[in-house]
Amino acid sequence: MDDGTVLMGSPVAILLVWWGRRVLDTRTRLPEWDRWLDRLWVPGALIFALGLFSRNPANWLDDVYFLVVLAIGMAVSWQLRAYRPARTVALGLAPYVVASGIEDVIGKVAPTFLRRYHDSFDLVTVLAVTWLITFLFIARNQRKALAAELLLRQQAADEQQRIEAQNQDLEHLVHQRTASLARQTNELRATLTELKETQTQLIQREKMASLGELTAGIAHEIQNPLNFVSNFSEVSAELLDELAEERARPTRDLALEAELLADLKQNLQRITQHGGRASGIVRGMLEHSRASTGERAPTDLNQLADEYLRLAYHGLRAKDKSFNAELKTDFAAALPPAQVISGDVGRVLLNLFTNAFYAVQKRQQMGEPGYAPTVGVATRRVGSAVEIKVTDNGTGIPAHLMERIFQPFFTTKPTGEGTGLGLSLSHDIITQGHGGTLRVESQEGQGTTFIITLPA
Amino acid sequence: MKILVVDDEPDVRILFEQRFRREIRSGEFGFSFAYSGEEALTFLRDHPSEVVLILSDINMPGMSGLELLRHVKSDPLPPPPPRVMMLTAYGDEATHQQALQLGADDFLTKPVDFAALRTKLHAIETA
Numbered sequence: 001m002d003d004g005t006v007l008m009g010s011p012v013a014i015l016l017v018w019w020g021r022r023v024l025d026t027r028t029r030l031p032e033w034d035r036w037l038d039r040l041w042v043p044g045a046l047i048f049a050l051g052l053f054s055r056n057p058a059n060w061l062d063d064v065y066f067l068v069v070l071a072i073g074m075a076v077s078w079q080l081r082a083y084r085p086a087r088t089v090a091l092g093l094a095p096y097v098v099a100s101g102i103e104d105v106i107g108k109v110a111p112t113f114l115r116r117y118h119d120s121f122d123l124v125t126v127l128a129v130t131w132l133i134t135f136l137f138i139a140r141n142q143r144k145a146l147a148a149e150l151l152l153r154q155q156a157a158d159e160q161q162r163i164e165a166q167n168q169d170l171e172h173l174v175h176q177r178t179a180s181l182a183r184q185t186n187e188l189r190a191t192l193t194e195l196k197e198t199q200t201q202l203i204q205r206e207k208m209a210s211l212g213e214l215t216a217g218i219a220h221e222i223q224n225p226l227n228f229v230s231n232f233s234e235v236s237a238e239l240l241d242e243l244a245e246e247r248a249r250p251t252r253d254l255a256l257e258a259e260l261l262a263d264l265k266q267n268l269q270r271i272t273q274h275g276g277r278a279s280g281i282v283r284g285m286l287e288h289s290r291a292s293t294g295e296r297a298p299t300d301l302n303q304l305a306d307e308y309l310r311l312a313y314h315g316l317r318a319k320d321k322s323f324n325a326e327l328k329t330d331f332a333a334a335l336p337p338a339q340v341i342s343g344d345v346g347r348v349l350l351n352l353f354t355n356a357f358y359a360v361q362k363r364q365q366m367g368e369p370g371y372a373p374t375v376g377v378a379t380r381r382v383g384s385a386v387e388i389k390v391t392d393n394g395t396g397i398p399a400h401l402m403e404r405i406f407q408p409f410f411t412t413k414p415t416g417e418g419t420g421l422g423l424s425l426s427h428d429i430i431t432q433g434h435g436g437t438l439r440v441e442s443q444e445g446q447g448t449t450f451i452i453t454l455p456a
Numbered sequence: 457m458k459i460l461v462v463d464d465e466p467d468v469r470i471l472f473e474q475r476f477r478r479e480i481r482s483g484e485f486g487f488s489f490a491y492s493g494e495e496a497l498t499f500l501r502d503h504p505s506e507v508v509l510i511l512s513d514i515n516m517p518g519m520s521g522l523e524l525l526r527h528v529k530s531d532p533l534p535p536p537p538p539r540v541m542m543l544t545a546y547g548d549e550a551t552h553q554q555a556l557q558l559g560a561d562d563f564l565t566k567p568v569d570f571a572a573l574r575t576k577l578h579a580i581e582t583a
Contacts, residue, residue: 220515223545227567228467234570235474242477263474270467317515318546322554324520 009066010044010051017041020073023139024086030079037076040069063104070097084146085139092135096128206421210350220314221281225274232267232274239264281307298337299345301386301454305377306331308346312353313375316361325360328376328391335379338386338454344433345454348426352390352450353377355422358413359394359448384456385436393447402440430454457581458486458503462496462512462524463543475570485577493519497527504534509580514544514551522558529559539580543568 017040021027026034047065051058070093077090103121107114114121243260246253309327317323353375360373378389397405404410406427411420430438435455442448461472469489479485488507490496493516500507510528514521525540539561544551547565555563564573 220545223566224465227545228465228471230567231471231475231570232467235471239474266470267474270470274467313517314515322522324518324523327517 009062010048013066013069014041014044016073017044017069019136020076020089023136023143024076024080024083024089025143026076026080029083030076033076033079037072040072044069063100067097067100067104070100085142088135088139088142092132092139096125096132099124099128202421203425206425207347210347210354210422215315218281218311218314220318221311222278225277225281228274229271229278232271236264236267236271239267296339296341299340299342300335301338301340301345301388302331302335302379304342304346305329305349305379305388308349309353309375309377312350312357315354316357320361323357323361323364325357325373325375328374330376330378332378332380335381335386336456338456340434340454341429344429348429348438348452349377349388349390351422351426352452356390356392356394356448356450359396360392361394363394382453386454386456388452388454389449390452391447391449396444396446396448397440397442398444402442405440406438457484457508457577458488458506459509459511459577460488460490460496460499460507460538462490462493462510462516462521464491464513464516466491468513476574479574484581492516493521493524493527496524497531500528500533500538505536507538508536509577510538510540511543512540514542514546514555522554525555525558525560541576 017037021034021037024030026037044065047058047061051062073093074090074097077086077093080086081090099121103114103125106121239260243257243264246257246260306329309329313325313327356375360375364371364373372393374391374393376389376391378391380387401412406423408424409420410424413420427438430436430452437451437453439451439453440448441451461468469487472487472489473480476485476487480487488499488503490499493512496510496512510524512521512524519527521542521544525542528538528540540559541562541564542555542560543564543566545566552563562576
């Protein structure tokens with residue numbers, strides 16, 4: 001530009017190219033251009049070398065080279081106009097390019113004008129260069145800021161990826177955990193079903209056991225009336241033979257014949273009566289063995305208690321012939337029928353009686369002199385409810401066991417002798433099935449009383 | 457021959473009185489009835505030396521037939537000691553043995569075969 005001993009334009013241009021490429025990061029942003037920009041220093045170097053030998057064409061070439069470089073710079077900036085630092089660079093270059101261009105043109109067209117005002121031109125040039133340098137610095141800072149921003153964004157993206165990966169892991173874990181919980185739930189459900197089935201079976205077994213206890217007693221109870229049916233039938237046949245004999249006599253004893261006929265009629269009535277007893281017992285037994293979907297019906301509790309007392313007694317006697325006990329009954333007269341499921345309440349009474357007989361038997365086996373085993377049942381009205389008391393003077397229940405006797409599977413009998421479900425089922429039947437209460441009072445070594453209360 | 461029948465069932469009386477009506481009418485047998493072991497013992501004490509034979513059920517509330525048997529065989533009663541025949545629904549061997557051990561003279565199962573009983577009674581009478 002100015003006449004100096006060494007050309008300035010080319011080296012500066014080369015420097016600018018180098019810096020511009022860095023600032024605008026043309027290697028990544030304009031790779032095809034960058035390859036050429038990389039070689040742009042070559043003409044510059046040649047021009048510089050030429051300038052060292054011969055001034056004239058070199059000067060002009062130097063200026064041209066410089067302007068070309070600046071123009072290329074503008075073009076590159078335009079290409080990268082989306083990149084803010086590029087816009088800044090372009091803005092920085094613009095005044096200088098324009099000023100230089102004008103200066104060179106005027107230098108060729110009106111050199112005297114140039115010489116006259118070259119101070120002003122120099123000033124403008126200096127200003128333009130200052131402007132360019134300032135803007136190059138701004139561009140560099142912008143580039144750094146953008147790079148920092150990019151780095152932050154990259155970090156954020158990385159963080160995001162990391163979180164995504166973690167989320168996936170967690171989701172996987174949750175999935176696994178859910179699957180294992182679902183498995184556990186199914187297992188528990190299956191176990192619950194199995195336990196419910198087992199409970200039903202055990203309850204059925206308890207019913208069967210108490211039915212078995214009844215069987216011996218019932219067999220005896222049925223045999224009795226059936227014996228009378230056959231005996232009275234046989235004796236009636238005999239009476240008819242005798243009557244036929246009497247009628248065949250020449251002198252008939254009419255009084256005797258009348259007596260025989262009366263006896264015959266009575267016998268037939270007794271046959272009917274005993275037959276009815278037998279069917280009643282069978283019916284009672286069927287009710288007991290039927291699953292408890294029974295409905296409530298008005299029931300004579302005195303009769304029910306009496307029947308089951310005797311059944312329980314015979315049941316125990318069938319197992320142990322030497323056993324006997326005194327049976328005390330105290331039934332309230334004119335006790336109104338109670339709305340109960342007779343099969344269920346019968347089962348409860350049977351259970352209580354069986355327990356009572358067991359207790360007095362145990363006490364008898366201890367060999368107390370003068371001990372008279374007694375089991376009693378008493379009924380009475382209490383307000384609108386009915387109370388049934390089952391008492392025994394057996395071994396009694398120790399105080400510390402009192403709370404446990406109604407618990408399922410609790411028994412003081414040796415293994416195999418009791419299911420432990422009797423009292424617990426009885427309690428459920430009375431309280432849940434009938435809305436009543438089942439209490440116990442006992443003195444160890446003295447005896448026990450169970451008190452059933454049933455609402456009318 | 458005086459016979460005491462011990463059974464808690466009241467209809468047993470009717471049965472015996474009809475089954476043995478000829479023997480009763482002819483005076484061959486005389487039947488008395490007790491409805492419990494205790495009643496039987498009271499009767500024996502009140503009618504000493506009268507009863508020749510006791511026909512007793514085993515299964516009765518209160519004193520069982522076997523208890524009664526024991527009392528009859530061991531209590532000091534005026535002689536001669538009556539024979540005791542057990543009539544029972546429990547026909548099992550264990551009960552049979554127990555009765556024999558306690559001194560029973562005979563053991564009959566219910567339902568009572570009255571023809572066989574009649575034969576036995578006649579046999580005792582003529583013995």
